[in-house]
Amino acid sequence: MTRTTLTTMLGACSIVALLGGAQAQQADAEKFFTGRSVDFLIGSAPGGGYGIYGAVLGRHIGKHLPGKPNVVSRNLDGAGSITAANLLYNKSPKDGSTFGAIFMGAVTEPLTGDASVTQYDPRKFIYIGSANKETSICLVWQDAPVKTFEDILTKEVLVGGAGVTSSIRQYPMVLNNVLGTKFKLVNGYPGSREAGLAMERGEVNGLCGIQWTSFLAQGAEWMANNKVRIIAQMGGFDGDEELNKMKVPKIWDFVKTEADKRTLAVIFNQLEFGRPYVLPPGVPADRVAAFRKAFDETMKDPEFLAEAAKAKLIINPVNGDGVQKLVDDIYTTPKEDVERARAALK
Numbered sequence: 001m002t003r004t005t006l007t008t009m010l011g012a013c014s015i016v017a018l019l020g021g022a023q024a025q026q027a028d029a030e031k032f033f034t035g036r037s038v039d040f041l042i043g044s045a046p047g048g049g050y051g052i053y054g055a056v057l058g059r060h061i062g063k064h065l066p067g068k069p070n071v072v073s074r075n076l077d078g079a080g081s082i083t084a085a086n087l088l089y090n091k092s093p094k095d096g097s098t099f100g101a102i103f104m105g106a107v108t109e110p111l112t113g114d115a116s117v118t119q120y121d122p123r124k125f126i127y128i129g130s131a132n133k134e135t136s137i138c139l140v141w142q143d144a145p146v147k148t149f150e151d152i153l154t155k156e157v158l159v160g161g162a163g164v165t166s167s168i169r170q171y172p173m174v175l176n177n178v179l180g181t182k183f184k185l186v187n188g189y190p191g192s193r194e195a196g197l198a199m200e201r202g203e204v205n206g207l208c209g210i211q212w213t214s215f216l217a218q219g220a221e222w223m224a225n226n227k228v229r230i231i232a233q234m235g236g237f238d239g240d241e242e243l244n245k246m247k248v249p250k251i252w253d254f255v256k257t258e259a260d261k262r263t264l265a266v267i268f269n270q271l272e273f274g275r276p277y278v279l280p281p282g283v284p285a286d287r288v289a290a291f292r293k294a295f296d297e298t299m300k301d302p303e304f305l306a307e308a309a310k311a312k313l314i315i316n317p318v319n320g321d322g323v324q325k326l327v328d329d330i331y332t333t334p335k336e337d338v339e340r341a342r343a344a345l346k
Contacts, residue, residue: 025286026066032096032287034067041092041100043084045077048191049214052311053131053275054101060304064294077190080163081106082117088280089120096287099128099279104270105165107327112266112341113165123331126279126288127323129295132316134274135235135243136167137215138175139228140206141199149232149249152181158204160195161187168192170345171209171234174267175251177344178260183208193218200227208232211274212240213314220312235271259340266333266341273323292320 042054058073076084081103092098110118146157161169172183189195192210222228233243239250255261298304299317308315
């Protein structure tokens, strides 16, 4: 037998072994999920962006899991998803029978916020994917005392805020501390939906930090009827293509120093995994693989995409490995930049 023949045979055997291992994993996962109900814990109030995305995902992901389990979604609002994250990490079963949706801010809270209330290590969550990359916006109602973002550098404007890790609470604070804006937060709203209704009622003048996708899902009529003005966008340095066409200025246009740019990047980098879905640590590898595969397939499912389009949800997914790497990268941020970001959030 020649060396080439032997190498070819060994290679073929390796492929067969790998395929056999994958098939065994699939069979194990199918045996686990068949006839089972899977709990889907959505760490936000229903009706807001996270709640809508989670509800739509929950109606479709089960048919892509082996064994087609029944997925039961429930909302657990509290402390900007920290309540849900703590429960998932510490008390939920670690067998693949429970997964969750948490705020991107809950992922970064132990790094830049109050670590005493976060009883979890975000790097140890198992990420199955994110429904999209996000861009956040600042907007004001038609009769607000400001017309542009520049106006807020000199004039106070009331904006609605929510839980401690919610972007509509965090981002105005950050912009006040880094850029010198004069947002005045009115906290206590359960989420962006309720804060948006408060804006419509005249309780506040606007919102800052609402995700562009959330706004499209709940505020398209406001924009169509010229009831709101979008005055800034936050996210990647290049900005969102649609918002750029609308000539909405990027927050980076107002940053004056490299140190301030790095500070804002620590906080806004979380937008790269805007809608993360997680398993608790310790879930067996075959079930992790099944969830990640099911998530990827759901993101391409015509029925899911049709329902998402009807709800005006933008789907721009990041797979589980991609989210895991983004989170790991954020947690290697230099200490000096982290400290500045932490100070900006107070």
